[in-house]
Amino acid sequence: MESTILKTENLSAYYGEVKVLKSISLSFAENKVTAILGPSGCGKSTFIRCLNRMHELVDGAKVEGRVLLRGQDVYSMESTIVRRKIGMVFQKPNPFPTMSIYDNVIAGYKLNSIKLKKTEADEIVEGSLKKAALWNEVKNYLHKKGTFLSGGQQQRLCIARALAMKPEVLLLDEPTSALDPKATAKIEELMEELKKTVTIVLVTHNIGQASRISDYTAFLYLGELVEFGPTQKVFTVPRDKRTEEYLIGKFG
Ligand SMILES: Nc1ncnc2c1ncn2[C@@H]1O[C@H](COP(=O)(O)OP(=O)(O)OP(=O)(O)O)[C@@H](O)[C@H]1O
Numbered sequence: 001m002e003s004t005i006l007k008t009e010n011l012s013a014y015y016g017e018v019k020v021l022k023s024i025s026l027s028f029a030e031n032k033v034t035a036i037l038g039p040s041g042c043g044k045s046t047f048i049r050c051l052n053r054m055h056e057l058v059d060g061a062k063v064e065g066r067v068l069l070r071g072q073d074v075y076s077m078e079s080t081i082v083r084r085k086i087g088m089v090f091q092k093p094n095p096f097p098t099m100s101i102y103d104n105v106i107a108g109y110k111l112n113s114i115k116l117k118k119t120e121a122d123e124i125v126e127g128s129l130k131k132a133a134l135w136n137e138v139k140n141y142l143h144k145k146g147t148f149l150s151g152g153q154q155q156r157l158c159i160a161r162a163l164a165m166k167p168e169v170l171l172l173d174e175p176t177s178a179l180d181p182k183a184t185a186k187i188e189e190l191m192e193e194l195k196k197t198v199t200i201v202l203v204t205h206n207i208g209q210a211s212r213i214s215d216y217t218a219f220l221y222l223g224e225l226v227e228f229g230p231t232q233k234v235f236t237v238p239r240d241k242r243t244e245e246y247l248i249g250k251f252g
């Protein structure tokens with residue numbers, strides 16, 4: 001049985017007076033991967049940044065409509081709690097350069113001034129690195145800087161940092177676009193594993209990636225939700241001509 005963990009209702013977003021998302025209503029199934037596809041500039045990043053209230057951090061940015069996490073409107077919750085429950089990983093791996101691997105993983109606790117006992121911190125670091133499939137590679141170097149890792153390892157460190165906050169939903173904004181094919185394959189494998197415990201929203205330009213690992217696909221075009229459904233169906237019998245044209249590579 002599938003249940004909806006997160007949904008948007010008539011979600012619109014603006015930068016100043018410019019409306020870049022137009023009344024999007026979309027539900028995310030729990031413990032599934034939902035891919036967000038669409039040409040550059042169509043609003044994918046803006047959309048997922050509205051889900052965890054990052055959009056409002058931009059000057060002049062505005063949101064209309066609702067975002068419900070397990071039925072609760074995230075815009076009536078405390079924003080720091082929303083961002084803890086709905087974690088995010090960006091395109092470019094961005095571990096904190098001055099921090100050790102260990103401190104990077106628990107950085108969210110420090111930033112939120114949440115005190116951890118040493119044994120608790122040790123457990124969270126080990127557990128999160130294991131979940132991010134990085135533990136074996138770094139367990140002997142926990143107190144070295146995170147920046148000496150490869151790009152793929154740095155991205156898995158960022159995933160560990162997000163997982164450390166025990167999020168219910170993980171937003172990934174083109175998490176592999178800066179990585180080579182091998183590091184990409186490793187992260188795709190990881191997403192398959194992670195969805196057992198966390199719901200994943202994946203923005204990607206990589207159509208192959210969406211078809212390999214997502215359960216559902218949403219296609220955005222010029223700020224509108226043009227198509228949504230089970231990935232298998234969207235890829236084989238898209239309802240909208242624009243989806244079909246995108247999938248066969250007519251526009252980027
Ligand atoms: N900080 C900002 N201020 C003003 N306009 C912005 C800002 N960020 C994005 N936009 C505009 O909002 C629209 C949607 O951008 P967004 O970054 O969400 O698209 P995207 O689908 O993620 O694109 P890409 O695939 O290139 O990452 C674009 O027209 C973009 O120019």
Ligand SMILES: [Mg+2]
Pocket residue numbers: 044045046173
């Ligand atoms: Mg983007």
